[in-house]
Amino acid sequence: MSEHWIDLRSDTVTQPGDAMRAAMQRAEVGDDVYGDDPTVNRLQQTAAEMFGYEAALFAPSGTQTNLIALMVHCGRGDEYLVGQEAHTFKYEGGGAAVLGSIQPQPIANQPDGSIALADIEAYIKPDDIHFARTRVLALENTIGGRVLGADYIAAATSLAHARGLATHLDGARICNAAVKQGISLRDATAGFDTVSVCLSKGLGAPVGSVLCGPTKFIEQGKRWRKMLGGGMRQAGILAAAGLYALEHNIDRLADDHVNAAALAQGLSAIDALTINAPQTNIFWMDVPAAACEPLRAALERERIRATVGPRMRLVTHLDVSALDVERTIAVFTAFFKDWRNNS
Ligand SMILES: *Cc1c(COP(=O)(O)O)cnc(C)c1O
Numbered sequence: 001m002s003e004h005w006i007d008l009r010s011d012t013v014t015q016p017g018d019a020m021r022a023a024m025q026r027a028e029v030g031d032d033v034y035g036d037d038p039t040v041n042r043l044q045q046t047a048a049e050m051f052g053y054e055a056a057l058f059a060p061s062g063t064q065t066n067l068i069a070l071m072v073h074c075g076r077g078d079e080y081l082v083g084q085e086a087h088t089f090k091y092e093g094g095g096a097a098v099l100g101s102i103q104p105q106p107i108a109n110q111p112d113g114s115i116a117l118a119d120i121e122a123y124i125k126p127d128d129i130h131f132a133r134t135r136v137l138a139l140e141n142t143i144g145g146r147v148l149g150a151d152y153i154a155a156a157t158s159l160a161h162a163r164g165l166a167t168h169l170d171g172a173r174i175c176n177a178a179v180k181q182g183i184s185l186r187d188a189t190a191g192f193d194t195v196s197v198c199l200s201k202g203l204g205a206p207v208g209s210v211l212c213g214p215t216k217f218i219e220q221g222k223r224w225r226k227m228l229g230g231g232m233r234q235a236g237i238l239a240a241a242g243l244y245a246l247e248h249n250i251d252r253l254a255d256d257h258v259n260a261a262a263l264a265q266g267l268s269a270i271d272a273l274t275i276n277a278p279q280t281n282i283f284w285m286d287v288p289a290a291a292c293e294p295l296r297a298a299l300e301r302e303r304i305r306a307t308v309g310p311r312m313r314l315v316t317h318l319d320v321s322a323l324d325v326e327r328t329i330a331v332f333t334a335f336f337k338d339w340r341n342n343s
Contacts, residue, residue, distance in 0.1 A: 006324045007305040011173075011202040011256070011281060011317035020204065020244045027240035031233050032058075033226070039236030043243045044210065050246060051174075051195055052186035053212035057221050058239055059230045062087075062172050065196035065211040067095045067228065068221045070136065072213075073166045073194070076101035079132035081123055081165075083109040086140045088170055099228070103132045113143035114152050117159055124163050136160075140170040141188070145260075145282025145315075147177045150187070157191030167191060172198040172209075176280040179253045193217075202253050202281055203245035204318050207238045252318065256281040259316040259325050266329030270336045281316045291339055298335045304328055 007013045016024070030036035040058050048056040059065045066088045070080055080096065082089040084106045088096065096102040107119045115137075125131035137160035141148045157167045169192040171177075178188035189195045194213035199205035211221055225231060232238070260278040267285065268275045274286040287295065289310045296308040304327075307313060316325070 003303070004324075005303045005305055006320060006328055008314045008316070008320065008328070009305055009307050010315050012200060013305075014200075014202070014204040014317050014319050016204065016206050016241055019248070020241050023240045023244040024237050027236045029234040029236035032235045033231045033233060037234065037236040037239070039243065040239040043239040043246075046243060046246055047197065047210040048212055050185050051171075051189050051197065051212045053189075053195070053214070055215045055218035056210045056212045057218050057225060058208060058210055058232075058235065058242065059225055060207060060209075060232065062170070062196055062198045062200075062209040063092045063095065064225065064228055064230050065209040066092060066138075066168075066170055067099060068224045068230075069168050069194045069196060069211055069213070070096045070102055070138070071100045071224045072217055072220045073136045073168060074100065074102040075135075077103070077132055078135040079103040079105050079125070080136040080138050080168075081105050081107060081115070081120060081134065081160075082138045083107060083113070083115050083140065083143065085109045085113075085144065086138065086170065087172065088138055088140070105132075105134070109143070112148075113140070113146040114148055115139070115156065117155055120156060120159055121163075124165065134165060136166045136168055138168045138170060139192075140172070141177045142173045142180075142280050142282070144284070145278055145280050147180050147279050150181065150183070153191050166193045168193065169195040171195045173201055173280070173282075175250050176202055176253050176257070179250065180257060180280050185250075199242040199245050202256055202317050203242075203249045205238070205241040205245040208242050210242070249318065253281065256316045256318065256320070259320055259322060260314070262322065263314060263316065263325045263328060266325070267332055270332060272336050272340065273332075283314055285312050285314065286310060287312050291336070294339065295335055299331065302327075302331045304331060 027039045032040045044056040
């Protein structure tokens with residue numbers, strides 16, 4: 001049995017490797033609240049350039065970059081249109097409402113992760129004192145591992161702009177989407193006024209996200225970042241890891257997609273499981289409820305970490321190798337062979 005744990009819970013679990021740690025160790029630093037940390041500044045310039053924006057802002061988390069974006073786009077009593085399944089709505093503690101006085105208008109996501117254009121249109125409120133002012137359309141790409149189509153994004157963002165709304169992309173995994181589609185990062189973010197990108201997911205940095213947008217927007221965002229407690233001092237140590245990630249870890253996301261496909265393919269041979277074929281590095285499968293508890297124990301024994309449940313998410317990343325995928329398939333196959341024989 002291998003000593004190495006295979007961790008399929010999330011791509012947030014990646015460990016910074018030796019080369020990334022060396023870059024962090026070497027980083028020139030200043031005080032970023034004064035704006036004079038050269039490594040943070042370089043990361044922000046690099047990100048702005050790569051994703052096609054005037055400026056960028058480094059912050060401790062994607063939850064914070066999304067919140068900052070919404071707080072700049074919206075004032076008190078404004079609202080944003082967002083998918084029911086979106087991270088900003090569902091997994092960020094209600095921050096827009098709690099801290100931003102911004103009302104979310106959640107809208108059902110379609111099976112492909114999009115928000116129907118007719119729904120966007122229908123939820124934009126008329127100018128009437130009864131209604132919150134609809135200011136922003138927020139989309140997420142990838143969403144639950146699914147890639148939004150370029151035609152859909154063009155149509156949705158054009159519709160929003162035509163109706164006077166701003167557009168924000170929660171692009172936590174936009175690099176996965178771009179790599180999957182074989183398009184540039186700039187093409188992947190086209191149509192969005194602002195984008196938040198996670199450096200600490202598949203890109204492998206230990207901490208941090210960047211918010212990209214127009215210079216004036218980022219200047220305003222800097223005030224909210226300070227208020228939210230995201231003004232960091234010698235943050236160049238962290239920014240160096242983010243720069244390393246942007247410079248070295250984007251193209252290799254294709255490996256994660258190949259590994260996810262191989263894992264899904266291998267698991268699909270198990271009758272008890274129903275697999276949703278992955279588009280990128282995340283996929284979902286249905287597990288019989290009665291199998292969940294013993295499966296959890298079996299995976300633990302075999303040094304595999306996963307969030308086991310009747311609807312289970314599996315995620316590949318730079319610390320999951322093709323060999324790890326083979327071992328995982330073998331463990332699942334052996335478990336379900338036994339489970340079927342004994343049930
Ligand atoms: C991870 C994630 C975020 C931000 O999460 P943090 O843990 O706060 O960095 C935002 N949106 C999506 C879709 C995410 O997966």
